[in-house]
Amino acid sequence: MDRKQPCRVPLTFKIAETCSTSKARTGLMILPHHDVDTPVFMPVGTQGTLKGLLPQQLEKLDCQIILGNTYHLGTRPGTTILQMAGGLHQFMNWKRALLTDSGGFQMVSLLQLAHITEEGVTFRSPYDGSECVLTPEHSIEIQNTIGADIIMQLDDVVHAKVTGPRVEEAMHRTTRWVDRCLLAHQKSDEQNIFPIVQGGLDPQLRTESAKLLTQRQVNGFAIGGLSGGESKNDFWRMVHLSTNVLPVDKPRYLMGVGFAVDLVVCCALGVDMFDCVFPTRTARFGCALIRTGQLNLRQKQYKYDTAPIDDSCDCSTCKNYTRAYLHQIVTQETVACHLLSVHNINFQLRLMRDIRDSIKEQTFPQFVRKFMLELYPDGEYPTWITEALEAVDIKLSK
Amino acid sequence: MKFMPELFTQSSARLGTLSELERTPDVVLETPLLMLYTKRGSVPHITKEVLEMITPEKLLLTMSLPTTFDMTDPVRQFKSIADFVGLKEYPVFLTMEDPAQPTVSGYNDEDTIAVWTRHGKQIINADGYMDIVEAFRPDFYLALYDSDTHSGSSSKRITKSVDRSIKMLDKCLTRHKASEVVRNKGIFGAVGGGYNTTAREMSIKNLEGKDLAGYVIDGLHNNGPETEKIPFQFVEDIVKHTISLLPQDKMRVTMGAWNPVTVINLIKLGVDLFDSSYPYLVTERSCALTFLYHHSETGESPMISISEKRYADDFTPICKDCKCLTCLNHTRAYLHHLYQTKELLGAVLLMIHNIHHYLEYFKEIRNSLRNGTFRELETKIYVIFAKNDSAN
Numbered sequence: 001m002d003r004k005q006p007c008r009v010p011l012t013f014k015i016a017e018t019c020s021t022s023k024a025r026t027g028l029m030i031l032p033h034h035d036v037d038t039p040v041f042m043p044v045g046t047q048g049t050l051k052g053l054l055p056q057q058l059e060k061l062d063c064q065i066i067l068g069n070t071y072h073l074g075t076r077p078g079t080t081i082l083q084m085a086g087g088l089h090q091f092m093n094w095k096r097a098l099l100t101d102s103g104g105f106q107m108v109s110l111l112q113l114a115h116i117t118e119e120g121v122t123f124r125s126p127y128d129g130s131e132c133v134l135t136p137e138h139s140i141e142i143q144n145t146i147g148a149d150i151i152m153q154l155d156d157v158v159h160a161k162v163t164g165p166r167v168e169e170a171m172h173r174t175t176r177w178v179d180r181c182l183l184a185h186q187k188s189d190e191q192n193i194f195p196i197v198q199g200g201l202d203p204q205l206r207t208e209s210a211k212l213l214t215q216r217q218v219n220g221f222a223i224g225g226l227s228g229g230e231s232k233n234d235f236w237r238m239v240h241l242s243t244n245v246l247p248v249d250k251p252r253y254l255m256g257v258g259f260a261v262d263l264v265v266c267c268a269l270g271v272d273m274f275d276c277v278f279p280t281r282t283a284r285f286g287c288a289l290i291r292t293g294q295l296n297l298r299q300k301q302y303k304y305d306t307a308p309i310d311d312s313c314d315c316s317t318c319k320n321y322t323r324a325y326l327h328q329i330v331t332q333e334t335v336a337c338h339l340l341s342v343h344n345i346n347f348q349l350r351l352m353r354d355i356r357d358s359i360k361e362q363t364f365p366q367f368v369r370k371f372m373l374e375l376y377p378d379g380e381y382p383t384w385i386t387e388a389l390e391a392v393d394i395k396l397s398k
Numbered sequence: 399m400k401f402m403p404e405l406f407t408q409s410s411a412r413l414g415t416l417s418e419l420e421r422t423p424d425v426v427l428e429t430p431l432l433m434l435y436t437k438r439g440s441v442p443h444i445t446k447e448v449l450e451m452i453t454p455e456k457l458l459l460t461m462s463l464p465t466t467f468d469m470t471d472p473v474r475q476f477k478s479i480a481d482f483v484g485l486k487e488y489p490v491f492l493t494m495e496d497p498a499q500p501t502v503s504g505y506n507d508e509d510t511i512a513v514w515t516r517h518g519k520q521i522i523n524a525d526g527y528m529d530i531v532e533a534f535r536p537d538f539y540l541a542l543y544d545s546d547t548h549s550g551s552s553s554k555r556i557t558k559s560v561d562r563s564i565k566m567l568d569k570c571l572t573r574h575k576a577s578e579v580v581r582n583k584g585i586f587g588a589v590g591g592g593y594n595t596t597a598r599e600m601s602i603k604n605l606e607g608k609d610l611a612g613y614v615i616d617g618l619h620n621n622g623p624e625t626e627k628i629p630f631q632f633v634e635d636i637v638k639h640t641i642s643l644l645p646q647d648k649m650r651v652t653m654g655a656w657n658p659v660t661v662i663n664l665i666k667l668g669v670d671l672f673d674s675s676y677p678y679l680v681t682e683r684s685c686a687l688t689f690l691y692h693h694s695e696t697g698e699s700p701m702i703s704i705s706e707k708r709y710a711d712d713f714t715p716i717c718k719d720c721k722c723l724t725c726l727n728h729t730r731a732y733l734h735h736l737y738q739t740k741e742l743l744g745a746v747l748l749m750i751h752n753i754h755h756y757l758e759y760f761k762e763i764r765n766s767l768r769n770g771t772f773r774e775l776e777t778k779i780y781v782i783f784a785k786n787d788s789a790n
Contacts (some may be wrong), residue, residue: 048735052742055727077710077735084711085731093727138787153618304472314441316447319483322473334742335440347749 010149011192011219013038013251019364022392023243023270025370026359027221027252031149032088032190034096036064038251038272039355041258041348043280046070048092050339051280053345055094059345061315064096064351065149067275070103070142071110080113087147098148099257099275102139105157107225116156136177137184140193144186150253152222153181157198160228161310167200174198175212182216183384194253196224197242201234210245220251223271227256235267236388243270260289260351263386264371267355268364268392279348283340286330291374295323297340302327315346365394373394399584399611401649403429410641413767419537420582421478422489425456425669429595429649429670432760432768433458433491434753435498435678439483443676443742443749446484446645452750453757456491460538460653460673462496464529467515471532478535493534493614494545497654497675499755500622506544509565518655524569531580532568538767539731542680543572546662547592547617549632556597559590559617565605569609578709579607583613586651588648589644593636602643612649614670623679627683628738630663655679658689658700659783662776665763672760677752684737685757686748689782690762694696698784702730704748709734722754 015027043058044048051060058066068088077091079119085091105355107114107121114123120135143151156170156179185193192233195213195363199205211396212335223242226235246252251272253396257263258276266274279289287297288309293304295309305323317339329336358367368389372381379398386396403414407685414429417692434441441459443448461479469482476482480490494511495501505519511527513520524531527542543563547556567587572586587605591597593651605613619625637652644650651671652664661672680687680701689700690691702709702716715725715732724747736744766775 029735031589038502047739047741048732049739049741049743052746054442054448054451054723054746056451056723062448068477072739076738077731081711081731081735085713086727091729091732091735093732270713304475306475316445319481320446322482324467324475325439325483328469328472333440335445338448342445349564370480374539 001340006192008189009219010190011251013220013249014261015249017111017360017362019268019359020362020366021239021365022268022389022394024267024355024390024392025270026273028137029272031065031192033098033149034064037353037356039263039267039352040065040273041263041352042067042273042275043345043348044069044275044277045077045092046277048088050332050345051283051341055092055343057342058094059344061342061349063345063349065099066094066147067097067102068098068137068146068270069106070100070146071106073100073146074103074142078169079142082145082147086290087145089147097150098146099150100143100146100148100152102152102154103134103142104154105138107134108157112147116170116173118176120154136180137176140181140184144191148191149154150192150220151195152340153193153195155198155224157225158198158200160230161202167202168205171205171209175209178213178216181369182309192219192359193322194218194220194222196222196255197246198225200225201230201238203237203241206238206241207245210355212247214247218250221246222253222255224255226254226301230349231382232382233387236269236384236391239266239269239271240388240391247367258348259376260348261372261385262329263348263351264355264368265388266366267359267366268389268394278346280341284337284342286326286340288340289344293375297323297325297326309343310347313346314345315343317343317346368394369397399582401429401612403647405646409666409772411666411767412668412670413764414468414649414670419489419739421480421535421537422456422487426776427455427458427489427491430672430760430763431458432756433460433671434488435674436461436483437496439469439479439500441749441753442746443681444753449485449516450748451712452753456488458491458671459485460491460493460497461534461535462493464496464514466534467493467513467520467530468517474533476526479533481637486703489518490534490608491671492531492534492539493653493673494540494542495621496671497621497625498623498678498718501546501620503546503620506546506562508562511542511544513568514666524566525573526576528570528573529658532577536583538586538611539702540586540588541575542566543588543590545588545590545616547590548591548620553594553597554774556590556592556594556617557600559592560597560601560604563588563590563601566691567605567608575609578721586610586612586649588614588616589640590617593631595636598640600634601638607638610648611646612651612670613684614668616653617650619654621654623655626657626676626679628656628660630660634663634667635662637664638667657783661759662763663781666772666776673734674753674756676725676775677756681745681748681752684744686716686733686747687752689779690715690755690758691719704733704744705737706728706734716751717755718753718762722751722757724748724751724754724772726728734771
């Protein structure tokens with residue numbers, strides 16, 4: 001396919017196989033810059049770079065899509081530079097797919113003085129103290145300049161633990177804002193706006209939110225407002241409920257979720273896309289991900305350990321480096337961050353590949369059972385996992 | 399190990415090849431050679447995967463005692479330190495000091511040397527050092543010696559250093575010859591004596607007839623970024639005199655972050671091996687070397703500081719004719735952004751460019767020796783740096 005031709009529809013989603021037991025599905029999401037196999041984990045490259053890795057290294061890991069953060073990119077390098085560069089793809093020389101958030105969440109979480117009005121997110125500039133407003137229109141304008149394949153509506157984010165009328169207000173405002181975003185969108189043949197399902201932990205509000213958003217002309221949906229400290233019990237129910245309402249033929253993106261066990265459960269619940277800073281953040285602190293949990297390579301026990309992080313891993317770190325050497329350089333040399341980031345990203349991408357393969361082969365329930373037993377060898381599964389999987393007819397083995 | 403220097407009549411500079419290393423028999427290296435500087439066993443900021451993208455050549459790596467001392471025990475379980483650090487295809491040269499880090503002065507004793515590691519001061523004697531060498535099994539290593547001299551050292555201190563060093567060398571050599579695991583590796587002797595001609599002569603006399611792979615001309619500086627500022631004229635006489643007393647068929651090394659002008663002049667005097675601490679220190683200052691390309695056209699300095707505001711909207715590569723991974727793929731504006739945001743990729747991209755640039759410099763030097771154009775290259779480099787103060 002000639003990528004230089006602008007597609008009239010910037011997203012085509014083809015489901016290749018659906019699990020005959022659970023809601024899991026695997027497919028292909030065709031985007032202007034690259035095709036993406038789903039379910040997919042998207043590593044986070046906040047400021048136009050993925051934690052010390054070259055674009056060539058990411059391509060070697062078969063990474064098809066990464067995330068950028070609009071708030072950070074809008075601040076540095078700023079839209080003028082990004083405009084001059086011809087967008088973020090050109091600026092960072094990443095030839096594959098990109099997704100950006102709206103910037104609203106980052107503002108509310110990073111800037112203490114931010115508050116939300118009908119107009120948008122009001123905040124004091126961290127540079128000159130002046131009052132600024134990030135409106136839905138402005139967020140889309142910045143994201144149009146950045147030029148990611150998938151962009152997010154500005155949403156009214158409420159902390160996961162907030163209850164009462166504020167949650168309802170935020171849900172309805174989010175719906176009003178998606179219309180403003182769609183209206184402001186200048187590049188609907190090159191970029192896709194995903195609306196964000198809100199409604200806190202209230203089943204009725206979430207259902208209503210998903211139903212309202214489904215009425216909009218969009219190519220995919222995000223599930224927001226979760227993974228913010230709510231109980232796992234509430235978390236999975238909200239995901240389950242959202243995917244029940246959202247249309248089957250469009251991709252569903254669960255924002256900010258990326259722990260291995262959450263990925264497996266939420267794939268079973270019918271989610272197609274995930275992102276999380278955790279794999280690269282934990283790498284910087286000397287932690288390597290493995291199927292049975294994680295290794296903290298700073299610990300003395302690895303001083304004489306001549307094994308790679310994971311025998312079965314095919315990444316360049318595991319092929320060349322041992323735990324004993326990594327123990328010597330973690331938190332000391334930047335090389336250690338790079339090596340662990342390569343491994344941790346490969347871990348996430350390999351997990352997703354295994355999930356996709358098992359769905360294709362109709363062995364996903366077996367895969368889930370094996371995965372969980374590896375993680376909980378005594379068969380003492382957390383209740384939320386057992387319940388979430390039972391809700392989609394997967395019974396764990398004892 | 400085989401070292402074949404080819405001599406020229408016009409100057410003392412020589413071209414050579416280094417080959418037939420015991421552990422890496424396929425590696426053939428050309429001198430004058432840039433050895434790759436490492437810290438704790440890795441080229442700073444560069445993983446093996448990325449190093450292979452910079453150059454397919456299996457270059458000689460320098461590893462210094464202060465940055466590898468802590469690894470001694472775990473290394474014993476591996477075939478060599480190269481295997482331990484994940485770079486087994488690369489030959490290794492073990493040196494006593496970190497050329498990028500100023501050496502703490504004043505802690506060496508009669509038969510012991512102070513090594514400053516991450517966990518503080520460690521005192522070792524010749525036997526302790528040889529235990530480490532037997533664990534590391536480097537392809538080349540420097541015999542233990544007292545290097546604590548520089549331009550300001552008293553003649554009494556210099557004489558003491560020369561005396562102590564020969565005793566330590568003899569102990570190292572005895573262990574070297576008796577050791578199953580290191581006797582086929584190359585041991586280097588250090589020529590000390592600071593800037594004192596008599597002491598230099600004494601030091602070389604002490605090394606005469608010893609079975610050495612080569613010589614490290616040391617005691618000229620105390621390492622770290624200060625080395626860059628040493629003008630060639632300052633070391634010229636003492637290095638020239640030293641080299642005139644050394645045998646022709648052995649390798650000569652000067653460690654340290656010499657600037658490019660001093661490097662080409664040291665090569666002219668007959669030095670064969672250098673390390674890449676200079677491009678590393680340039681990277682740490684967020685600078686990119688540009689002295690090989692398009693200098694006269696652009697009127698730019700021998701390096702650019704990517705932190706400068708004027709690069710924020712400069713969508714050209716560091717050097718438009720450079721074929722390194724950084725210049726082929728990324729702009730100055732992007733590098734400036736990575737600097738601004740303190741992102742790790744900034745140092746990775748600068749290091750890729752700076753190592754590549756310095757390797758190209760050494761390649762040009764070798765080519766110029768081969769083609770008889772060394773004098774032209776020397777003049778070009780001299781002019782570029784003379785016009786600017788940034789190098790010195």
